[in-house]
Amino acid sequence: MKLILLGAPGAGKGTVAKLLTQIDGSVQISTGDILRGAVAAGTELGKKAEAAMKAGDLVSDDLIMGIMEERLKEDDCKAGYLLDGFPRTIPQAEALKELLEKMGEKLDCAVEIDVPREVILDRLTTRRTCTECGEIYNVKSNPPKEEGKCDKCGGPVVQRDDETEEAISNRLNVYNEQTAPLVDFYRNEGLLLSVKATSSEAVIDAIKEKLGIN
Ligand code: AMP
Secondary structure, X not given: OEEEEEOOOOOOHHHHHHHXXXXXXXXXXXXXXXXXXXXXXXXXXXXXXXXXXXXXOOOOHHHHHXXXXXXXXXXXXXXXXXXXXXXXXXXXXXXXXXXXXXXXOOOOEEEEEEOOHHHHHHHHHHEEEEOOOOOEEEOOOEOOOEOOEOOOOOOEEEOOHHHOHHHHHHHHHHHHHHHOHHHHHHHHOOOEEEEEOOOHHHHHHHHHHHHOOO
């Protein structure tokens, strides 16, 4: 399947994407993960992206489109892809549309995961992430077995730099101003599936129903 996952930070895009990869082998492509990897590795890309990310601002459209043009041409994308955190602005959505037309590919749908603001805030302030493998934990509902250590890979589990209260509040404002307009964009394209749900299972069920998957 070829899907876009839309939704505020903390809406559950990554969790839903991970579950969907198990259905048909589609790959999860998270621009946030790619950028965090580049920052950790100290590459040119990482150096360009780091300050904006730390403040909860968006990285430039040009930088993101450069990454995605390369990524979508890789072999593993032939099985399908779940775009998690991309596109995030109208110019990115327009550039993606043009790119997919050039590649002769069509999206199945753009899924908006609509979660109340209180739930988002609670999730983001209690979320912890493994810096090695990206596994997500929650200090209240799903802590690692050993504090600060990833169950899967043993890497350090920490609060992300952009999950301070100030950066979270900025990320939510940035979402409302720059990314929320994509909901109308994809509605006009006839591709929108909007799901109001706080459980990833309910989101998966709605996607399966829309795509006719049993
Ligand atoms: P995420 O993990 O998706 O919340 O992304 C973390 C941060 O990476 C964002 O707050 C942005 O600074 C940056 N980022 C990720 N994806 C994009 C994108 N498509 N466009 C611009 N910036 C992005």
